[in-house]
Amino acid sequence: MSAPARNLTLPGDPPGGRPAVAVWSIGVAVYFVAVIFRTSLGVAGLDAADRFHVNASALSTFSILQLLVYAGMQIPVGLLVDRLGTKRVLSIGAVLFTAGQLGFAFSPSYGTALASRALLGCGDAMTFISVLRLGTRWFPARRGPLVAQLAGLVGMAGNLVSTLVLARLLHGIGWTPAFAGSALAGVVVLVLTLLFLRDHPEGQEPEPSPHRGAAYVRRQIAASWREPGTRLGLWVHFTTQFPAMVFLLLWGLPFLVEAQGLSRATAGELLTLVVLSNMVIGLVYGQVVARHHAARLPLALGTVGATALLWAATLAYPGEHAPMWLLLVLCAVLGACGPASMLGFDFARPANPPERQGTASGITNMGGFIASMTTLFAIGVLLDATGDDYTVAFSSVFVLQALGVSQILRLRGRAARRERERLVASRVETVHVPAA
Numbered sequence: 057m058s059a060p061a062r063n064l065t066l067p068g069d070p071p072g073g074r075p076a077v078a079v080w081s082i083g084v085a086v087y088f089v090a091v092i093f094r095t096s097l098g099v100a101g102l103d104a105a106d107r108f109h110v111n112a113s114a115l116s117t118f119s120i121l122q123l124l125v126y127a128g129m130q131i132p133v134g135l136l137v138d139r140l141g142t143k144r145v146l147s148i149g150a151v152l153f154t155a156g157q158l159g160f161a162f163s164p165s166y167g168t169a170l171a172s173r174a175l176l177g178c179g180d181a182m183t184f185i186s187v188l189r190l191g192t193r194w195f196p197a198r199r200g201p202l203v204a205q206l207a208g209l210v211g212m213a214g215n216l217v218s219t220l221v222l223a224r225l226l227h228g229i230g231w232t233p234a235f236a237g238s239a240l241a242g243v244v245v246l247v248l249t250l251l252f253l254r255d256h257p258e259g260q261e262p263e264p265s266p267h268r269g270a271a272y273v274r275r276q277i278a279a280s281w282r283e284p285g286t287r288l289g290l291w292v293h294f295t296t297q298f299p300a301m302v303f304l305l306l307w308g309l310p311f312l313v314e315a316q317g318l319s320r321a322t323a324g325e326l327l328t329l330v331v332l333s334n335m336v337i338g339l340v341y342g343q344v345v346a347r348h349h350a351a352r353l354p355l356a357l358g359t360v361g362a363t364a365l366l367w368a369a370t371l372a373y374p375g376e377h378a379p380m381w382l383l384l385v386l387c388a389v390l391g392a393c394g395p396a397s398m399l400g401f402d403f404a405r406p407a408n409p410p411e412r413q414g415t416a417s418g419i420t421n422m423g424g425f426i427a428s429m430t431t432l433f434a435i436g437v438l439l440d441a442t443g444d445d446y447t448v449a450f451s452s453v454f455v456l457q458a459l460g461v462s463q464i465l466r467l468r469g470r471a472a473r474r475e476r477e478r479l480v481a482s483r484v485e486t487v488h489v490p491a492a
């Protein structure tokens with residue numbers, strides 16, 4: 057049945073079309089570059105350990121700090137997007153993540169490199185929520201799931217650039233030229249944003265809402281959090297995203313090389329498989345949810361189950377190394393984690409009115425990054441404590457998955473009832489809207 061997806065069309069929906077695609081593409085380009093910078097450490101983890109003379113725990117601190125800043129910025133960024141608009145926030149973000157990438161290129165010490173990754177994380181945090189807001193301002197609501205999945209797909213394309221292009225540059229021209237050269241992409245998207253991006257279509261200006269300092273902020277956050285759909289979205293994002301994020305952001309390459317005995321080239325190809333799988337599955341998930349809104353939760357829980365099963369099979373394999381076919385299946389399934397995490401926004405979006413979309417998206421987006429940050433830290437500590445026992449270290453994945461699934465099951469009923477109430481209310485509003 058496709059009716060539920062069509063029922064998401066609300067009064068005053070933007071028309072979409074080519075102007076929407078053109079403007080949205082600029083915002084997505086900013087996100088694309090931010091993901092390249094975010095994931096650049098994933099292909100440089102072993103090089104960073106040698107360059108700064110650090111162990112596994114210290115190496116994980118790079119990604120943990122970056123994600124800590126990212127997660128901590130999500131609600132403030134959501135509020136900023138609701139108040140200042142997409143163009144200003146994306147422009148600030150591009151300046152910050154470009155400065156962070158440049159700083160990382162020239163960092164002479166571990167401390168300055170940490171500060172650069174924190175700056176990068178701050179700018180990165182401003183991109184995805186802005187792109188989601190841009191989508192809601194330029195496209196009809198019924199296109200929301202597909203537009204969000206497409207944004208995620210472009211982000212994974214940025215990850216692909218890291219694994220294929222930046223990795224080769226790193227080992228071809230060296231650390232500083234590779235990272236400094238990549239920073240030029242940040243300058244390009246900043247110029248495009250300043251010149252061509254617009255917050256909303258002409259004649260679709262949102263009604264101004266009062267901003268009364270801390271009281272307004274508290275109301276926005278509280279109102280978004282009270283919606284079960286927002287909380288369900290956070291836990292869906294929490295439970296689905298982190299296994300692939302941890303694998304791609306830092307620990308996948310060391311796991312495949314040190315624990316599975318693969319060459320760096322082969323390990324890089326498996327990381328690429330995760331990204332390619334993500335892009336294909338993202339298109340599928342977006343189309344399915346756009347046509348069958350009720351498929352959101354089964355897709356999310358199915359992805360969690362498949363991920364847990366493949367990780368268990370890989371870690372518990374009785375041989376010295378898991379066979380290549382099993383690693384291939386694991387990486388293909390990890391590719392579903394990103395698209396599944398995007399389903400969290402499909403729970404939060406219909407639960408909140410337009411003036412709270414940025415705040416609600418920020419709350420939702422915190423979930424996966426909190427889980428990723430926790431797992432990155434746990435793996436690093438457990439590797440140091442066990443003498444690089446990857447089986448013990450990666451078992452921490454199951455703990456967070458169990459926590460997330462328990463919260464999803466607890467909230468699903470309340471979120472479904474509340475969403476039905478809002479859909480009924482929107483139909484009534486549509487009936488009473490006078491003809492133009």
